[in-house]
Amino acid sequence: MRPVRVFGDGHLAPFPYNTTVIPHPPGIRPAVDSSPISLDEFGLLPVRRPVSVAELGALVIEAAGAGQGLYPVGGRTTLDVGLPPIKPGFAVDTTALDQIIDYPARDMTITVRAGLTVAKLQEALAAEGQWLPVDVADPERATIGGAVALNQSGPRRLGYGTLRDYVIGISFVTDEGQEVKAGGRVVKNVAGYDLMKLQVGAVGTLGVITQLTLKVKPRPEAAAVVGLGCEAESLAAVLDLLHGSRSRPQAVHLTTNAKSRGRGPWWLDVLFEEKKLTVDWQVATLFGELKGASVTDVDHLRDTNPTTLIQTVTDAAAGQLTGGHESRFGFKANVRPSLTAAFCVAARASHPDLHISGEALNGIVSGHVVADLTAGDAAAMLNMLSAIAAEGGGNVTVRRCPTAWKKSLPVWGRPGGDRELMRHVKRTLDPKDVFNPGRLFGDV
Amino acid sequence: MTTATLSAPAPAVSTAALVARMNAVVGADNVLTAAADLAVYECDGFTIEKHRPDVVVFPTSTEQIAAIVRAANDLGVPFLARGAGTSLAGGCAPIGGGVMIATARMKRILEVNVRDRYAVVEPGVVNVWLTNALKPHGYHYAPDPSSQGACTIGGNVATNSGGPHTLKYGVTVNHILGVEMVLPDGRVVTTGGPCEDNPGYDLTGTIVGSEGTFGIVSKVWVRLTRNPEAYRTLLGVFDSIDDATTAISEIIGAGIVPGALELLDRTMLGAVEAAFKFGFPLDAGAVLIMEVDGLEAGLQAEADRVEAIALRCNAREVRKANTEAERMALWKARKQAFGTIGRLGYPSYCTQDGVVPRTKLPQIMRHIQAVAEKHRVAVANVFHAGDGNIHPILMFDERDPDQVRRVLLASHDILDECINLGGSVTGEHGIGVEKLDFMPKLFAPEDLAFMKRLRAAFNPDGRCSPGKLFPTAGGCAEPSSIARLKPGRRAAV
Ligand SMILES: Cc1cc2nc3c(=O)[nH]c(=O)nc-3n(C[C@H](O)[C@H](O)[C@H](O)COP(=O)(O)OP(=O)(O)OC[C@H]3O[C@@H](n4cnc5c(N)ncnc54)[C@H](O)[C@@H]3O)c2cc1C
Ligand SMILES: Cc1cc2nc3c(=O)[nH]c(=O)nc-3n(C[C@H](O)[C@H](O)[C@H](O)COP(=O)(O)OP(=O)(O)OC[C@H]3O[C@@H](n4cnc5c(N)ncnc54)[C@H](O)[C@@H]3O)c2cc1C
Numbered sequence: 050m051r052p053v054r055v056f057g058d059g060h061l062a063p064f065p066y067n068t069t070v071i072p073h074p075p076g077i078r079p080a081v082d083s084s085p086i087s088l089d090e091f092g093l094l095p096v097r098r099p100v101s102v103a104e105l106g107a108l109v110i111e112a113a114g115a116g117q118g119l120y121p122v123g124g125r126t127t128l129d130v131g132l133p134p135i136k137p138g139f140a141v142d143t144t145a146l147d148q149i150i151d152y153p154a155r156d157m158t159i160t161v162r163a164g165l166t167v168a169k170l171q172e173a174l175a176a177e178g179q180w181l182p183v184d185v186a187d188p189e190r191a192t193i194g195g196a197v198a199l200n201q202s203g204p205r206r207l208g209y210g211t212l213r214d215y216v217i218g219i220s221f222v223t224d225e226g227q228e229v230k231a232g233g234r235v236v237k238n239v240a241g242y243d244l245m246k247l248q249v250g251a252v253g254t255l256g257v258i259t260q261l262t263l264k265v266k267p268r269p270e271a272a273a274v275v276g277l278g279c280e281a282e283s284l285a286a287v288l289d290l291l292h293g294s295r296s297r298p299q300a301v302h303l304t305t306n307a308k309s310r311g312r313g314p315w316w317l318d319v320l321f322e323e324k325k326l327t328v329d330w331q332v333a334t335l336f337g338e339l340k341g342a343s344v345t346d347v348d349h350l351r352d353t354n355p356t357t358l359i360q361t362v363t364d365a366a367a368g369q370l371t372g373g374h375e376s377r378f379g380f381k382a383n384v385r386p387s388l389t390a391a392f393c394v395a396a397r398a399s400h401p402d403l404h405i406s407g408e409a410l411n412g413i414v415s416g417h418v419v420a421d422l423t424a425g426d427a428a429a430m431l432n433m434l435s436a437i438a439a440e441g442g443g444n445v446t447v448r449r450c451p452t453a454w455k456k457s458l459p460v461w462g463r464p465g466g467d468r469e470l471m472r473h474v475k476r477t478l479d480p481k482d483v484f485n486p487g488r489l490f491g492d493v
Numbered sequence: 494m495t496t497a498t499l500s501a502p503a504p505a506v507s508t509a510a511l512v513a514r515m516n517a518v519v520g521a522d523n524v525l526t527a528a529a530d531l532a533v534y535e536c537d538g539f540t541i542e543k544h545r546p547d548v549v550v551f552p553t554s555t556e557q558i559a560a561i562v563r564a565a566n567d568l569g570v571p572f573l574a575r576g577a578g579t580s581l582a583g584g585c586a587p588i589g590g591g592v593m594i595a596t597a598r599m600k601r602i603l604e605v606n607v608r609d610r611y612a613v614v615e616p617g618v619v620n621v622w623l624t625n626a627l628k629p630h631g632y633h634y635a636p637d638p639s640s641q642g643a644c645t646i647g648g649n650v651a652t653n654s655g656g657p658h659t660l661k662y663g664v665t666v667n668h669i670l671g672v673e674m675v676l677p678d679g680r681v682v683t684t685g686g687p688c689e690d691n692p693g694y695d696l697t698g699t700i701v702g703s704e705g706t707f708g709i710v711s712k713v714w715v716r717l718t719r720n721p722e723a724y725r726t727l728l729g730v731f732d733s734i735d736d737a738t739t740a741i742s743e744i745i746g747a748g749i750v751p752g753a754l755e756l757l758d759r760t761m762l763g764a765v766e767a768a769f770k771f772g773f774p775l776d777a778g779a780v781l782i783m784e785v786d787g788l789e790a791g792l793q794a795e796a797d798r799v800e801a802i803a804l805r806c807n808a809r810e811v812r813k814a815n816t817e818a819e820r821m822a823l824w825k826a827r828k829q830a831f832g833t834i835g836r837l838g839y840p841s842y843c844t845q846d847g848v849v850p851r852t853k854l855p856q857i858m859r860h861i862q863a864v865a866e867k868h869r870v871a872v873a874n875v876f877h878a879g880d881g882n883i884h885p886i887l888m889f890d891e892r893d894p895d896q897v898r899r900v901l902l903a904s905h906d907i908l909d910e911c912i913n914l915g916g917s918v919t920g921e922h923g924i925g926v927e928k929l930d931f932m933p934k935l936f937a938p939e940d941l942a943f944m945k946r947l948r949a950a951f952n953p954d955g956r957c958s959p960g961k962l963f964p965t966a967g968g969c970a971e972p973s974s975i976a977r978l979k980p981g982r983r984a985a986v
Contacts, residue, residue, distance in 0.1 A: 153850060153852065155746045155852045156850040156851055156852050156881075157745065158850070178748060200695075202690075206689075210663070210667065211689075211690075213666075213695060214663060214667050223939075223943055227939045227943075228939075229937075229939050229940050229943045230936070230937070230940050231936075231940065233915075233935070234850065234915055234916075235848040235850055235880075235881055235915070235917055235920070236848075236851075236880055236881065237655055237664065237848050237882045237917075237920040237921065238916075238917040238919070238920060239653050239917075239921055239922070239923050239924075240917045240919050240924055240932070240935050240936075241924070241932065241935070241936060241940070241944055242699070242702070242703055242944045242947055242962075243653070243666065243698060243699060243701065243702045243703075244699075244943070244947070245698075246695045246698025247694065247698075247947065249698070250690075250693075250694065250695055251694055251695075255694075266750070267748030267750065268748070270748075292608060295722070295788075296788075297719070297788065323787075323788075324791040324794070324795065325791070326790050326791035326794060327787065327788050327792075330788065330790030330791070331790070381690075383688045383689055383690040383691065383692075385687055385688055386608065386609050386610065387609050412688055412689065438688075441609075441687060441688060442686040442687050442688050443688040444688070444692055461692050461693065462692045465683070466682060467682055467683060467691070467696055468693060470684075474694060474696070474947070474950045475694075477949060477950035478946055478950065489693065
């Protein structure tokens, strides 16, 4: 018998996949806080927590009918990203939709509900020696749906790519309250439009993601980290060297050096994940290549657990700085890889308390300021930095700041020539502006 | 809810007026209008459906494309892009006639930037030209369709092409950083570019694979990939397809990510051997090309593991390509396999493109065998086995209507089974016009309705490449448009 799936309206349609629902492991579910939340100080929004897709569909119809906004929330780790809401309505908590639907490990794919936490997802995969090689901050709380909505990534994007490379199937509830799907459960598939790409990074403005099928990878056999410090003048040359190195790192993470380390103002963590022999060869090769380079210190960080290190730097890039410091103002820049050094050095010179963290060979740089800073300071910093980024076609977006500043800061960066088409896509697919109204484009 | 017009509006103007407008944009030298010239463009690699364009134009710049599109809009005629015309799904079929915009004269590589790992190309650049241009830098463009000697980057972007090495390196969309596109209303938009993570929607990723229905791509930013330092290319010789497909699951299940895993069955080997004299064992049930690549350090150990797994799965022998020349010869035989089918003595053949989860490969291959026997159709297999992407080649004589009927039945039977096994009806060739009838089998009406809304955001009048991807209004009950037509010679190469 062909399995069937039930749509929001009770309509039965053939579902081409074998669906086995893996029940929850017994244990305690995290306590759910269902008290109203405030997004960017926009009044209080009641929180609804649907336990089925049908219920979620009904909520969408309710919001659309009442001319209200629906604000999806997952692990609530990043709710301050984007512009403030512009419509009253309610938040929809996805965390009750957290089942693992199907995990055919030998096919290296997994299908899960979007409210599953990233940590739970990784735990299921680890049991089969597999993983999703995408770094997400605060994985115990962050949901895979939220990570996809924001296109989260971390240091490993150099070697493994980003979520857009792993989402091969998707379901989401549309503005009409229906669950719609695209893609499938096979690693190669070009049937129909790629709605996966449309939803990755759409910040929940085109529907509520309910289900994801991900391509996964075998866990690497071994890992090692080489750390090195350098002066501002030699940063560009060191990055060029790493770009051309015979070794092929999975991550090259750049940070402004913590004072405690006391070596050069810039610090690079170079991660290798591969077969044991390959890792060892790469560490030795890189050491050789660095002889004579302008580095202040090179160290094979034998005592460092690479996974812990990557998680720490991912959290820091998200604004959770070590020592419990909270970022007051944070940005994310996307620049040309070859401009990364110039960009970072200029950023650092612009403020004494700016913590910089970047994927140096990808040109993805985050900055966070813990200390006091005025809106004017922030605007000046963004202005200077976005001019550098723009030279190579890049941009700077604001990831964190006091709500009041969002009126004047370019939260989503300088609009490019594609912004109008994006707005048009939003207007076409969500004409009543139900989903996260205001948060990506302000008023459409 | 708005959905775009599905069948093209009939041209409301005379061909003469259309030609005059086109001549004004690109000059008469870059316009084809004679019936004999147009005949060449009435189909692509999918020869079953033929539609003649009213005019074929060869622009040389984005501005010209935009002007052509605006003129087509003024006159209310449909238009579509054509690269090399190697599509196997009828993506280039000009339904309703109109203007065919051929990208053949936009073939410049505009920029290669190795430090920032991208290149900018015009849409008519042939896939392999880019890889050849990158050779001195030690980089390449990773998606390598078997047709790479002919197909264009613009066509690859439109169809989201794959190839043998996409198993490890990903398909086209994983390597496209940005596009410049002429929208169906004539405006020009640039999405993405040399920097990763452009803020806002990933329009680039959404455009890739849209089969030319969102606009005419006029420039592409592609990602460059460093060449692997070393390869180990093995040829596993198996007595049965079952053993070969089991070996695939075992290799991948062991946590190895090979660069490529390609299967050729006995029938295919016969044809390839006749053409290339590579020395394939003609009595083998199947061979597997198993390639691992990466840094030299540790690679031999990985190749040894692959060999051991193949032997454990009853490979009777595992051969090795000992030199780069041997490796290239093997890949040449693989990539040109389709071209050797003629040696098997059938005047026509049709290549199917289905996908199953790779652990279901033994089942689908048995099913193909059974279907071939049931419908009395000769089938050869050569495919991207590591991805579960099958390409059964069904051979026939198009002059015999009964054979044609049986080939179509067999094709549909195979694709239906792909769906049953949790897969898809196309891994890389696209829906085009060929697989319209399968869309309602894969997707629910609301899924298709949403996709049409997305199309309407780009292509509200449906004038850009009409009649593709979605069955006509109502959808499901539509009788097969393919079954009504007669397959032509060498249907779907
Ligand atoms: C300032 C800041 C910057 C950060 N930068 C990074 C970074 O660069 N790299 C990194 O790895 N992590 C980063 N993070 C952390 C990361 O964003 C979160 O760990 C996680 O990805 C979000 O998941 P969540 O479940 O907590 O989502 P939430 O915080 O609950 O929601 C985030 C957004 O996604 C939407 N959303 C949530 N679920 C859905 C759904 N099912 N469907 C549709 N939309 C949905 C919400 O409406 C909201 O707009 C950052 C965090 C902060 C505070
Ligand atoms: C022998 C053979 C082997 C093949 N092997 C493979 C393989 O291994 N993997 C694979 O994926 N495919 C394969 N194919 C199929 C085909 O080569 C690919 O689909 C290829 O990408 C088509 O490129 P093209 O330039 O020929 O495009 P065309 O056939 O000219 O066009 C294909 C589609 O793209 C659209 N298009 C073309 N250019 C543009 C543009 N500039 N803007 C917008 N839309 C555009 C067209 O309208 C059409 O819908 C093979 C085909 C053959 C004949």
